[in-house]
Amino acid sequence: MSKVVVITGVPGSGKTTVVRQALEVLKQQGIEYEVVNYGDVMLELMRERLGVTHRDDMRKIDTGVYREIQREAGKKIADIAKQKRVIVDTHCFVKKPEGYYPGLPLWVLQELRPDVLVLVEATPQEIARRRTLDADRKRDQELEQSIQEHQEFNRMVAMAYSAISGAAVRIVTNHDDRLNEAVEQMVSVLR
Amino acid sequence: MSKVVVITGVPGSGKTTVVRQALEVLKQQGIEYEVVNYGDVMLELMRERLGVTHRDDMRKIDTGVYREIQREAGKKIADIAKQKRVIVDTHCFVKKPEGYYPGLPLWVLQELRPDVLVLVEATPQEIARRRTLDADRKRDQELEQSIQEHQEFNRMVAMAYSAISGAAVRIVTNHDDRLNEAVEQMVSVLR
C-alpha cells in the first residue's frame, strides 16, 4: 500500500527527531518509508537543468522556471510513491525577506497527491528556548511572537492545502520531556 | 431562484435547532428549502454502487473510490438545486483518528457550487457544557480546548472553501439563551 505523508514543522519543532524515532518503531513492525526532502529534489532538478549547485542560488531563478521545477519535483516524488510509502520533508511556508512563499501551491499538490499533512508543533516558548541558548529576555519575546505567527500561518495554509488536495491534516505536538507521546502520535499516522 | 447554502457546526453548536426554527419562520414567508445531509447522499450512492449499508463501513473504502463518490454526491445535490433552494447539512472537517479530513475538497466544490457557507458557532465553554452533564473540571478543560481548536480549523478551511468556490462565508453565533438571535441571523442568510 503506497502512501504520501507530508511532514512539516518550524525549526526547533523537533520534526526530524520525531520522524526518526517513529521510523525505528515502524521498522520493527515491518513498515518502511522512503524519506524525501522536497528542497533536495528541487536542487537536484536544478542541477540537471540549470547547473545550479547551491541552495542559495535557487532564489535567483526566474519565478516561472522555479514553479515549473517545483511542479516536476512533486511529480518525481509521486513516481517514487507508486513503489513504496514516502515521507515528504518540507515546509508549509518558505520564509523569505519579501514574505512567506507557499511550499505546496495548487500545481504541486495536483502532482504530489498527499494523503496526510502533518504539522509538528510545540509552544512558541519551547521552540524559542530550543533555538537560543542566551538569556536575552527581550529578544526571546520577539522570537516567541514570530514563532507563534509562523505556526499560525502554517496551520492556515495547511488547511488550504487540505481543501485543495483532500489530504487529512494532523497536528503532532512535541512538548519538552514528552517526546514519547509525539513519537506515538507520529507512528499512528504512519502505520 | 435556486440557491445552495452549506451549513456546518461542531456537535453542540445547535446547528439543527437553529436551522429547523429558521425554516419555520421562512415557511410563513413562502420560502422553502430542501435539507440534504451530505453523508446520507454519499451513503445512498455507496449502497447502490458498493453494497455498503453502514456509515462505519464508509471509512474502509479505498480513497480513490471514496473521493469519486464524494464528488458524485456534490453533483447529485447540485442537480436538486436546479429545481429548488437547498440546504446542505455537512461538516467543514471530518475528524478521524489519523487527522481532520476536508468535507468539501476542491473537486466537491466544483460540482456543488455553493452560494453561502454558514458556520454555526458558540463558545467552547457553551459547547462543552451542552455535550457533557458531569462536572469533571479537568476533562471539561481538555474538551473546551479541543472544541476551540476544532472551531478554529473549521474557520480556516471554510476560508479556503470560499477562496476556491467564491461562496460567501457567514458566522452565525448561537449563544445560550439567545437562540432567537441565531435564528434571526440564519433567516437573513436563507431569505
Add this chain to the structure above:
Amino acid sequence: MSKVVVITGVPGSGKTTVVRQALEVLKQQGIEYEVVNYGDVMLELMRERLGVTHRDDMRKIDTGVYREIQREAGKKIADIAKQKRVIVDTHCFVKKPEGYYPGLPLWVLQELRPDVLVLVEATPQEIARRRTLDADRKRDQELEQSIQEHQEFNRMVAMAYSAISGAAVRIVTNHDDRLNEAVEQMVSVLR
C-alpha cells in the same frame, strides 16, 4: 521586470497612506508602479457591458455575470502588468450583510497571477480609534472585536489565495506613530 502586487487592508489600516509614501520613495529610485483599483476596473467593465454606473448597483447583478466580470477584471489587470509593474488595490474579503465574499477567488487568481499579497494591518484598538472620534466605550469594544475578526479572516483567506496562486504573503504592520517603519517595509516589498 513586470510584477503584480496585491495590497489589502481593512478601512483604518492606513493602506492608502503607506502605499502613497512608499511610491514616493521608489520614484526617487526610478521604480514606478501603476496603481489599479479592482473595484474600479469591475465597475468600468459593468458600465460597458451592462450600463451599470453606481457601485451600489453592482450588488444586484446576477452571481454568474458578476463572477465573469470579476474574472475579466483580473485578465485586464494582468494585461497591464505585461507592460509595467502593477499594484492592485483590493480587499481580501468584501463584507456584505449576508456574509464575507472572497475578493480573489480561484478563477480571478488564475487570470491575475499575483507575485505578492500584502496585508496592511494595525491592532484592532488602533483601527477602531482611527475610525471613530466619539468615546463610546461599549461600541468601541464591539467594533474592536469585529475588526479583529475581520483581520483574522483576511489572514486566513490570504493564505488560501497564496496556496492557490503561489504568491508570497507579506504582513506590513502600520502602528500609530510608526508610519515610517510601515513605509520602509512596503518599499522592500515593492522594490
